[in-house]
Amino acid sequence: MRFDKVWFRYARRAPWTLREVDATVRPGQTIVVLGRNGAGKSTLLQLAAGVLRPVRGAIHDRPATVGWVPERFPAAQPFTTLDYLRSMAAIRGLPAAAADPWIDRLGLTAHAGTPLPDLSKGTAQKVGLAQALLTPPGLLVLDEPWEGLDAPSRELIPQLVAEVTAAGGAVLVSDHRGEIASLPGAVHWTVTGHTLHPTADSSAHLPLTPPGRSDADDVVVEVAVRRHEAAETMDRLRASGHRVLGVRERDPARVRANDLGEGQDR
Numbered sequence: 001m002r003f004d005k006v007w008f009r010y011a012r013r014a015p016w017t018l019r020e021v022d023a024t025v026r027p028g029q030t031i032v033v034l035g036r037n038g039a040g041k042s043t044l045l046q047l048a049a050g051v052l053r054p055v056r057g058a059i060h061d062r063p064a065t066v067g068w069v070p071e072r073f074p075a076a077q078p079f080t081t082l083d084y085l086r087s088m089a090a091i092r093g094l095p096a097a098a099a100d101p102w103i104d105r106l107g108l109t110a111h112a113g114t115p116l117p118d119l120s121k122g123t124a125q126k127v128g129l130a131q132a133l134l135t136p137p138g139l140l141v142l143d144e145p146w147e148g149l150d151a152p153s154r155e156l157i158p159q160l161v162a163e164v165t166a167a168g169g170a171v172l173v174s175d176h177r178g179e180i181a182s183l184p185g186a187v188h189w190t191v192t193g194h195t196l197h198p199t200a201d202s203s204a205h206l207p208l209t210p211p212g213r214s215d216a217d218d219v220v221v222e223v224a225v226r227r228h229e230a231a232e233t234m235d236r237l238r239a240s241g242h243r244v245l246g247v248r249e250r251d252p253a254r255v256r257a258n259d260l261g262e263g264q265d266r
């Protein structure tokens, strides 16, 4: 899926919430979206999920099945947990009983007969997660999924994410609590100044040397890419299991020497 120069604002004359977002989400990739409160993380996730539409630009190749878990599950609905999840299964063309394993897995059995408005915030979040996973998503979008969950439930998130990515789905997840550490291998995007910076170095959040591998086995390959391709190249390298050690400007002296006679910087 590709964000192609996506701009978004909530009202016609309002300031832009997001400007010119260019980014790519690849199958099997986990992307953690970071940023301060109000930076635009939820807005970006809602655009990815198709809940909001770009004002300018476009999002191409969104997977057909999107699982969307908003920051707050909309619990003001006249269903019990069981009725809601079974109805969601039926809407997706599944047997109603397809909901039952998720009720069990997410620890919702004791709340199966509870009306949604009476659920605690954390339990309602788990219902939100269950509905998003009923059909294996090609894209799972989780807005602050750890919020309101107790410790055992928080540990479920990395497992669920790993299952989706292992099946070839992509996962976009926002995080302002620093839970990124529980998603090793995730690419990280930072929203600041109303735009997205996929170039932020996520290797700081990963183990310096992956388990079972020694630095001694490594060589460093220097690659020059066009400036506008840097973020995408880094995403691709990380998705292939490589460690990106850094990004730097080309040494001006070397640029002059190498480009002598070529007329442009490469």
Ligand SMILES: Nc1ncnc2c1ncn2[C@@H]1O[C@H](COP(=O)(O)OP(=O)(O)OP(=O)(O)O)[C@@H](O)[C@H]1O
Pocket: 010, 017, 035, 036, 037, 038, 039, 040, 041, 042, 043, 044, 176
């Ligand atoms: N429905 C809305 N109508 C108008 N403005 C909105 C709406 N939703 C969000 N905003 C504004 O858009 C900006 C980005 O909000 P957003 O919720 O995307 O940020 P966030 O990074 O997810 O924040 P947080 O970490 O607090 O959840 C904020 O200035 C917010 O006030």
